[in-house]
Amino acid sequence: xxxGEEDPQALSIQEGENATMNxxxxxxxxxxxxxxxxxxxGLVHLILIRSNEREKHSGRLRVTLDTSKKSSSLLITASRxxxxxxxxxxxxxxxxxxxxxxxxxxxxxx
Amino acid sequence: xxxxxxxxxxxxxxxxxxxxxxxxxxxxHDTMYWYxxxxxxxxxxxxSYNNKELIINETVPNRFSPKSPDKAHLNLxxxxxxxxxxxxxxCASSRTSGSYNEQFFGPGTRLTVL
Numbered sequence: 001x002x003x004g005e006e007d008p009q010a011l012s013i014q015e016g017e018n019a020t021m022n023x024x025x026x027x028x029x030x031x032x033x034x035x036x037x038x039x040x041x042g043l044v045h046l047i048l049i050r051s052n053e054r055e056k057h058s059g060r061l062r063v064t065l066d067t068s069k070k071s072s073s074l075l076i077t078a079s080r081x082x083x084x085x086x087x088x089x090x091x092x093x094x095x096x097x098x099x100x101x102x103x104x105x106x107x108x109x110x
Numbered sequence: 111x112x113x114x115x116x117x118x119x120x121x122x123x124x125x126x127x128x129x130x131x132x133x134x135x136x137x138x139h140d141t142m143y144w145y146x147x148x149x150x151x152x153x154x155x156x157x158s159y160n161n162k163e164l165i166i167n168e169t170v171p172n173r174f175s176p177k178s179p180d181k182a183h184l185n186l187x188x189x190x191x192x193x194x195x196x197x198x199x200x201c202a203s204s205r206t207s208g209s210y211n212e213q214f215f216g217p218g219t220r221l222t223v224l
Binding site: 050070 | 152166215
């Protein structure tokens with residue numbers, strides 16, 4: 001199974017702090033994607049990192065990928081209350097099926 | 111101007127009933143998906159269609175039958191509903207079926223089976 005595992009399962013921080021979430025997966029991948037889900041809403045794509053990339057930035061987001069350790073991390077800098085959501089990593093392997101992890105619930109306190 | 115829409119948003123029904131959930135995307139995408147998210151927020155793919163052809167069919171009961179009348183629509187019909195079918199069902203679409211495409215999700219349909 002390619003199912004990923006996010007770590008931690010829940011994270012609570014103060015506004016302005018950085019939030020780091022980790023993701024591990026089990027098999028080889030083509031790419032790894034991060035999605036955000038606000039409570040009661042659908043998932044929103046945040047960023048995609050290819051298997052031959054090691055780091056990628058998008059605004060306040062920084063994603064790293066270590067294929068030797070089969071892990072990825074998502075860093076949100078200068079967090080805001082609006083960043084409160086669940087964050088999921090998802091990977092695609094030899095097929096194009098997205099396999100999601102169990103998610104990290106991030107709470108940013110004002 | 112909603113990108114991926116689903117109806118209904120909430121569905122409450124009795125065990126044994128048959129129900130359908132509809133999905134439409136106006137993004138011009140070729141590929142559409144159905145996912146099931148359980149009470150622990152675990153999201154699992156059920157089906158995927160590319161240009162109206164079934165390309166992913168995970169191990170789901172035969173009671174679940176997707177139908178794609180055209181590229182912009184992917185409906186999910188569920189027969190003989192069971193308690194365990196209670197979940198949030200998400201429709202999604204992507205430009206193509208390739209693995210480098212981000213997926214766009216609908217708002218979800220919360221199904222409650224009593």
